[in-house]
Amino acid sequence: MNTPYAPTYYAATANPVPNRPALQGEISADICIIGAGYTGLSTGLFLAEQGLKVVVLEAAKVGFGATGRNGGQIVNSFSRDIDAIERQVGHDAAKVFGQMAFEGNRIIRERISTYDIKCDLKNGGVFAAFTPKQMRHLEHQRKLWARHGHNTVDMLDKKQMSDVVGSDVYVGGSIDHSGGHFHSLNLALGEAAAIESLGGTIYEQSPVIRIERGAKPVVITELGRVNARTVVVAGNAYLGNLVPELSAKSMPCGSQVVTTAPLPADVAKSLIPNDHCIEDCNYLLDYYRLTGDNRLLYGGGVIYGARDPKNVEAIIRPKMLKTFPQLQNVKIDYAWTGNFLLTLSRLPQVGTLGEHNNIFYSQGCSGHGITYTHLAGKVLSEAIMGQRERFNAFAQLPHYPFPGGRLMRVPFTAVGAAYYSLRDKFGI
Incomplete structure (x- = not known):
């Protein structure tokens, strides 16, 4: 099934959108990213810049979800501000969040400048x-x-x-x-093109139906499979029930x-x-x-x-x-x-799945995602490359279930x- 963009202003006024194929057959990659929204694109671009072989699987089209439908505003910090985080983790542990709170903004502007992305930045x-x-x-x-x-x-x-x-x-x-502020979908399209310019591959209309966990994870779609060293789950609100332990707390x-x-x-x-x-x-x-x-x-x-x-x-x-x-x-x-x-805390949920620490995730921007997702891409890429301090700071934030459960x-x-x-x- 071919899922088109929602009938938004962004889709109607987007820069040229290439036709990207669905995944068919079995392939291998260093990194397999599930979701071509800002989290997945930011992570993929940072890793492609490091020379890794990146594959992105998108259920619909690049920027189909919140990435291509939001208000297009660059707003600093997190959905809960630095002082709220400090009350949870303490003064010293919160310092790293204070350092990161304005970084997503800088990353967006660097991406627009470096890759000459036409997205009406004001x-x-x-x-x-x-x-x-x-x-x-x-x-x-x-x-x-x-x-x-x-x-x-x-x-x-x-x-x-x-x-x-x-x-x-x-x-x-x-x-x-x-x-x-900027044209949300055009930023995503520019970031996707940047990944491809560095040798990465993006498959559209390729919803993931299962992740086989293990020392060598496998990501499976209806028509294909990706053997990867590392997987990044970046579906956010459009992930469905692919990873039940994530949907239970968001x-x-x-x-x-x-x-x-x-x-x-x-x-x-x-x-x-x-x-x-x-x-x-x-x-x-x-x-x-x-x-x-x-x-x-x-x-x-x-x-x-x-x-x-x-x-x-x-x-x-x-x-x-x-x-x-x-x-x-x-x-x-x-x-x-x-x-x-x-999320119940209104703070992002970041971590790894399973015993092998090779399936990473970031989700739950709680309405404050544009700058955070770009920061998350850098933090995830750092952790995958072996620098885990900032990743661990997010991973240590508590995840709470909603009162009354999913019902x-x-x-x-x-x-x-x-x-x-x-x-x-x-x-x-």
């Missing part, structure tokens, strides 16, 4: 606050990041915020000058996105004068930016359990109009949903989210 990321409490959180974040050497954040009062976003719904915010969730018709240049500039990207500070946050062709891309909302909503526009359009009521009559050209993988994880999590949404609404 600079500047804004965090928007609705309440004084959220402003206090942003000031805390600015100081926290500065303690770890990241000094590119400035606070914005209400007047300054109005110069950044053409909306009166915010009391202020902050701007990370090192943040930014939950796919859906986020919804719309993209307007192209806006007149003066209208686009009035919405976001400096072409930054914006996300708000609510627990269930909204995020938006302008695309390279002057559309407003607006996303938000979470559907726990990753059911596809019947009408994405009906969910997101009211949110967009609350921020920008002046867009009342603007047409929506694209509307889609994409799944991310949530009750959706209602329990939805109740928790409703509680925090009410706190956002009332500013407490």
